[in-house]
Amino acid sequence: MLVANEVIEEYKRKRKSCVFFKVDYEKAYDSVSWDFIYYMLRRLGFCELWIRWIKGCLESTTVFVLVNGSPTKEFLPKKGLCQGDPLAPFLFLIVAEGLAGVSRMAEEKKLIDSVEIGRDKVKVNMLQYADDTLFFCEANTKSIFNIKTILQCFELSSRLRVNFLKSRIGGTGVSHFLLRSFAAILN
């Protein structure tokens, strides 16, 4: 959050324009695909034994729903993480790293014009904190369009759907009209 504030302050001061887009995932924890978690673990270099352990943890879950204190018949979930499981936040971080990887790649290939902050011109195009994600980019249609594409691809692979109703877009030094058109592209 601190970094986000800094970016916005600096851009306001320099009177440059930037757009930020806050992503809200629809039922983030409940909809993560397990296959994507295994894939990410493999990509991050975890060994097969670890993946088997995680698999064992996830796939052995059985759930009873407590209604007014009495449990219903059990069912077996096929995706998603349980809120209350100590492993869940870490696995979610690993999933989110997938998105971070894509956005880094987009930065390298100049698909998103990231914002630059500080004297060292540190490039930032995305900040993540648990299941909150904030994209930054310069105000041009190309970047917005590519963010949209990235989010769509990420949805297809990880099953994390963006809830556009709850997502927010904002900008400094950008006209209201332009922001509207960006929002229309994203949605």
Add this chain to the structure above:
Amino acid sequence: MLIGDFSEEEIRAAMWSCNSSKSPGPDGFNFGFIKFCWEIIKKDVMAAMKDFSVSGHCPRGTNASFLCLIQKVENPQQLGEFRPISLVGCMYKIISKALSLRLKKVISKVIDVKQ
């Protein structure tokens, strides 16, 4: 470090980092009990951990959980106004806590600083 057998200290650390008085899962035990009787049951717990680390899956029942619906608003009328919280059993919690403690050590190396 990541794939070695689970040591007793590790399990102990995992257990003691869990809150003693959380609502129990389907097995009906909370951590207060397990910590209190640790000396008695530690052999069985260690055997279960060993079994898990070799076979890689939890026996049926250890990973059952109660899905408790907690209301987000005063008078909920739709399912969307509930927040599902799962109450997991003790044994699974120990396993998953031990794994997450190991994961914690390496996570900073694999995850982007921007997160």
